[in-house]
Amino acid sequence: MSEPLLSVRDLxxxxxxxTGRVNVVDGLGFDLGRERLGIVGESGSGKSMTGRAILRLxxxxxxxxxxxxxxxxxxxxxxxxxxxxxxxxxRISMVMQDPRYSLNPxxxxxxxxxxxxxxxxxxxxAATRARVRDMLEAVQINDPDRVSQMYAHEVSGGMxxxxxxxxxxxxRPQILIADEPTSALDVSVQAQVLDLIDDLVRxxxxxxxxxxxxxxxxxxxxxxxxxxNAGRVVERCDAADLAQATHPYTRGLLAAxxxxxxxxxxxxxxxxxxxxxx
Amino acid sequence: xxxxxLQNLDVSYDGNRVVKGATFDVAEGESFALVGESGSGKSTVLKAIxxxxxEWAGTIEVLGKPRSxxxxxxxxxxxxxxxxxxxxxxxxxxxxxxxxxxxxxxHGLGNRDERVEQVLTDVGLDRRFRxxxxxxxxGGQRQxxxxxxxxxxxPKVMLLDEPTSALDVSVQAEILNLLKRLRAEHNLxxxxxxxxxxxxxxxxxxxxxxxxxxxVEIAPGTALHDGAxxxxxxxxxxxxxxx
Ligand SMILES: Nc1ncnc2c1ncn2[C@@H]1O[C@H](COP(=O)(O)OP(=O)(O)OP(=O)(O)O)[C@@H](O)[C@H]1O
Ligand SMILES: Nc1ncnc2c1ncn2[C@@H]1O[C@H](COP(=O)(O)OP(=O)(O)OP(=O)(O)O)[C@@H](O)[C@H]1O
Ligand SMILES: [Mg+2]
Ligand SMILES: [Mg+2]
Numbered sequence: 001m002s003e004p005l006l007s008v009r010d011l012x013x014x015x016x017x018x019t020g021r022v023n024v025v026d027g028l029g030f031d032l033g034r035e036r037l038g039i040v041g042e043s044g045s046g047k048s049m050t051g052r053a054i055l056r057l058x059x060x061x062x063x064x065x066x067x068x069x070x071x072x073x074x075x076x077x078x079x080x081x082x083x084x085x086x087x088x089x090x091r092i093s094m095v096m097q098d099p100r101y102s103l104n105p106x107x108x109x110x111x112x113x114x115x116x117x118x119x120x121x122x123x124x125x126a127a128t129r130a131r132v133r134d135m136l137e138a139v140q141i142n143d144p145d146r147v148s149q150m151y152a153h154e155v156s157g158g159m160x161x162x163x164x165x166x167x168x169x170x171x172r173p174q175i176l177i178a179d180e181p182t183s184a185l186d187v188s189v190q191a192q193v194l195d196l197i198d199d200l201v202r203x204x205x206x207x208x209x210x211x212x213x214x215x216x217x218x219x220x221x222x223x224x225x226x227x228x229n230a231g232r233v234v235e236r237c238d239a240a241d242l243a244q245a246t247h248p249y250t251r252g253l254l255a256a257x258x259x260x261x262x263x264x265x266x267x268x269x270x271x272x273x274x275x276x277x278x
Numbered sequence: 279x280x281x282x283x284l285q286n287l288d289v290s291y292d293g294n295r296v297v298k299g300a301t302f303d304v305a306e307g308e309s310f311a312l313v314g315e316s317g318s319g320k321s322t323v324l325k326a327i328x329x330x331x332x333e334w335a336g337t338i339e340v341l342g343k344p345r346s347x348x349x350x351x352x353x354x355x356x357x358x359x360x361x362x363x364x365x366x367x368x369x370x371x372x373x374x375x376x377x378x379x380x381x382x383x384x385h386g387l388g389n390r391d392e393r394v395e396q397v398l399t400d401v402g403l404d405r406r407f408r409x410x411x412x413x414x415x416x417g418g419q420r421q422x423x424x425x426x427x428x429x430x431x432x433p434k435v436m437l438l439d440e441p442t443s444a445l446d447v448s449v450q451a452e453i454l455n456l457l458k459r460l461r462a463e464h465n466l467x468x469x470x471x472x473x474x475x476x477x478x479x480x481x482x483x484x485x486x487x488x489x490x491x492x493x494v495e496i497a498p499g500t501a502l503h504d505g506a507x508x509x510x511x512x513x514x515x516x517x518x519x520x521x
Contacts, residue, residue: 015414017406043418043449097417097444098365154291157362157440158316158473180417183443184362185316186473188518213418213446256451258476260521261503266458267451267480 003073004031005207006054006092006175010067013049013058013231021063025049026231032175034205036198038218038239040253041228042270047211048097050228051177055088056081072174089168090119094177097211099164103152110148113167120171135166140192157184165193169200175207176200182217194221215242215257227253279342281306281435281467282327287336289319289326297322298491299336306341306434309461309468311478311499313515314488320471321362323488324437327469328359340435355385358428359437362471364420364444368412374398374423375408381430397426402452418445425453429460438470442477454480475502475519487512 013025025046030037039047053064056076069076071092076084096102104112113132117123123131136144139162147155147163155163161184168176176197182190198221200206212218218225219242227235227250235247245251252270282304289297297319304310312320325331327338329349338345340357361367368377378394387393398408401422412420421444428436441457442450458481460466472478478485479502487495487509495509505521507513 019406040446042446043422044416048416098363100363101365156317156321162316180444184440184473186313186515186518187475187520188515189316191518213450215447253447256447258451258454258474258480260476260479260519262476262480264480266455269452269455270448 003070004033005072006032007068007070008054008066009069010065011050011053011069012065013046013053014063016061024231025053028228028231028233030226030233032207032209034201034207035224036201036208036210036222038222038225039209039211039228040213040215040218040225041234042249042253043213045228046231047228048179051094051179051209051211054177055092055094056084057088057094086119089116089173090171091173092175092177093168093171093173095161095164095168095179095181097179100152100155100157100160102164103160103167105152107151108148109150109152109155109163113148113163113170116167117170131170135170136163138196139163139166140189141166158186158189161185162189162193165197169197172200172204173206175209177209177211179211180213181210183212183214190217197221215254218242279306280304280339281308281341282310282469283337283339284323284327285337287323287326287338288334289322289331290333293333296491297326297334300493302486302493302496304467304469306467307461307465308484309470309482311482311485312469312471312488313473313475313478313485314494315490315511316473318488319491320488321439324359324439324469324471328357328437329353330359355431356433357435357437358431358433360424360428360439360441362439362443364417364424365412367424368420370412373409373411374403374415377423377427378430381427385431387431393430397429400429400456401426402449418449421445422449422453432464433466434464435467435469438468440471440473443473450477457481475516475521478502487515 009029011025011028012023014021014023041047052058058064066077110132114128117131133144141147141162165181182193201208210222219239222239225237225239225242226233229249235245235250237245255268280303284300284302287300288295300323326334340353379390382390403422442453479499482499484498486493489511495512497507501507505516507516
């Protein structure tokens with residue numbers, strides 16, 4: 001078998017707290033090929049930190065260690081920052097969880113996407129503008145010309161998410177890490193945006209890490225799923241088997257989802273004593 | 279009594295009208311949802327009610343009092359908003375503790391230490407988080423701090439903009455149960471934006487469906503069980519959600 005696109009072993013991310021250093025990601029390992037990996041798990045379980053660690057975006061006093069963090073034949077752990085920069089955003093890109101605050105507040109949306117495109121290829125003014133327009137249309141922005149002229153604080157929550165996705169996809173990355181990319185979108189727009197990402201996985205061999213709290217969405221748009229709790233993986237399964245997951249934590253998550261024909265007065269909550277050691 | 283009453287509300291940004299003639303009443307103790315297309319003006323409606331939209335016309339009444347175009351501190355205490363982006367709504371240089379105690383201080387409320395502790399427990403955050411800054415929290419933890427801040431002042435009316443969309447399902451269940459219980463105990467009124475129809479079904483008595491700045495339908499929560507929507511956009515939204 002050929003080497004995976006991304007290979008992670010014993011990844012740890014820690015922060016100092018008043019009770020000493022705490023590992024918020026604690027020995028994580030996985031391989032990613034040209035496929036779709038879903039990460040689900042409770043709030044605070046270390047999903048975003050995992051994504052950020054891969055891109056080396058954890059700042060001191062946070063600390064990252066790993067036995068291996070290899071991307072396409074390159075050791076990311078020891079790579080100098082100057083060599084990391086062309087990878088970040090161009091070859092591996094990440095849709096952040098707070099899109100409107102990850103966008104540049106003083107640059108128009110159109111210009112930001114154009115700059116992202118420039119990392120990948122050098123096009124003339126008109127061609128760049130056309131590509132930006134196409135990309136915004138692809139993420140279901142109806143009036144791309146108007147939106148191109150806007151600033152981050154002028155777009156709605158769901159528009160911000162789609163703009164962020166457009167900006168991250170336009171340089172055609174080899175890996176897309178998408179952190180709750182569609183949490184503000186209704187089901188139909190969500191499906192259109194995820195179908196677009198899906199096409200890139202299929203047609204261009206992109207690898208996808210989809211972080212989401214939406215279990216149905218992950219089951220539908222991923223091949224494999226990793227369930228995280230307290231910085232560790234507690235269950236791995238094929239997406240198709242999520243409904244039959246066995247770990248009590250995963251079962252608890254599945255039960256907590258409200259249904260369209262909801263009749264329960266209160267939703268079941270997790271009994272954390274079932275799997276926590278202490 | 280009506281808790282929120284909107285009559286022909288128009289809201290614009292730089293002369294560009296993004297909410298057109300919004301009209302609805304929310305009864306005291308009712309839970310009412312705004313659902314609809316991304317960019318259709320849902321957050322803008324909430325901001326206008328909270329007094330955060332500079333250009334508006336029409337009538338906004340909260341708890342029987344018309345809202346003026348000026349800030350209104352008495353109203354601010356009775357009507358709290360949880361914003362769609364928890365990151366942007368929390369001050370980056372203030373700890374969770376100071377964000378929460380500050381509201382109490384401004385409104386001259388005592389027992390601060392106890393209240394802060396209690397509200398953090400309510401939203402499922404333990405002691406460890408009390409003296410952290412927003413950047414030291416995960417997305418869902420920030421969202422819960424924002425909810426805690428709104429609950430702090432024990433408002434009568436809560437404007438909730440996608441309050442649980444950054445939360446995993448287990449924490450979402452805890453927060454939804456909490457909101458439901460608080461509403462029952464204190465007869466609170468909720469106006470809640472959500473793109474998640476099952477969440478709306480669980481939480482809300484009625485909903486308004488918005489598209490392109492307009493409310494096109496007001497339907498009972500039971501429409502989510504029997505699909506009794508009439509407007510084509512509302513029907514499409516329902517169908518896409520697997521209704
Ligand atoms: N600077 C920091 N100092 C201390 N702890 C931190 C810091 N930054 C993050 N953490 C903690 O690390 C843990 C993991 O955070 P992370 O953002 O990865 O969670 P997550 O799984 O993405 O959660 P969510 O679903 O809520 O976004 C959290 O408990 C968070 O409080
Ligand atoms: N500060 C602003 N300046 C200019 N236009 C704005 C501003 N804020 C919002 N808008 C525009 O108003 C419209 C409605 O935005 P709003 O945030 O109310 O939508 P929404 O229904 O909440 O959408 P979402 O579900 O995506 O959050 C959008 O077209 C948006 O671009
Ligand atoms: Mg996160
Ligand atoms: Mg909004």
